[in-house]
Amino acid sequence: MKKPTKSTKTNIDNTAAGDFAKRGEVRLVRLLPGPIQRVWEYLTDEKKRARWFCGGVLEQKAGGKVVFTMHHRNIAPNETPPAKYAHVQDPGVTFEGRVLQCEPPRLLVYTFGDKDSVVTFELTPQGRQVLLVLTHRTSGEERKELCNYASGWHTHLAHLLATVERTPPPPFWATHAKLVAKYKRIQRSL
Numbered sequence: 001m002k003k004p005t006k007s008t009k010t011n012i013d014n015t016a017a018g019d020f021a022k023r024g025e026v027r028l029v030r031l032l033p034g035p036i037q038r039v040w041e042y043l044t045d046e047k048k049r050a051r052w053f054c055g056g057v058l059e060q061k062a063g064g065k066v067v068f069t070m071h072h073r074n075i076a077p078n079e080t081p082p083a084k085y086a087h088v089q090d091p092g093v094t095f096e097g098r099v100l101q102c103e104p105p106r107l108l109v110y111t112f113g114d115k116d117s118v119v120t121f122e123l124t125p126q127g128r129q130v131l132l133v134l135t136h137r138t139s140g141e142e143r144k145e146l147c148n149y150a151s152g153w154h155t156h157l158a159h160l161l162a163t164v165e166r167t168p169p170p171p172f173w174a175t176h177a178k179l180v181a182k183y184k185r186i187q188r189s190l
Helices: 036-044 047-052 081-091 140-165 170-190
Strands: 025-033 055-056 067-068 093-103 107-111 117-126 129-138
Touching: 025 140, 036 047, 036 107, 036 129, 036 140, 047 055, 047 140, 129 140, 140 170
Parallel strands: none
Antiparallel strands: 025 129, 055 067, 067 093, 093 107, 107 117, 117 129
């Protein structure tokens, strides 16, 4: 068997659904254009992160403060969200958390508004590309939001990919709605 080389391209489907490998957990894998430092900046720099997810403070140290401001009118300006998410579109929402681990430019772990909800980003160079593994773990009452988290991250990662590739992003709210239904079907089948 031939050993893979550093230039071997990893076959990742950037549109694939996340995996519910464990109870209360969704994991999404994406392959982004590198270098790794560039992808790290899109996770940690307020202005770059606001282009695909949300702005706000993220102190890059264990115990650091997270104060995210999510205004979807900035990433989906000409879209009308479902009534359930109108407040996220405009005026937006703010939520706080804590950085649990930060090892630039490879690992970022933080609470997602609630200590029972933790997001992990793992970055690994793959030649000129970067493998991004996002894992969102929830427990307690947060578990009932897992399909929403899965579809939200899936849609946001599609926006991140479009941002770093400099291509038009998919419509946010229509994509999110389709994915909520898809993730509910996946979760029911488990």
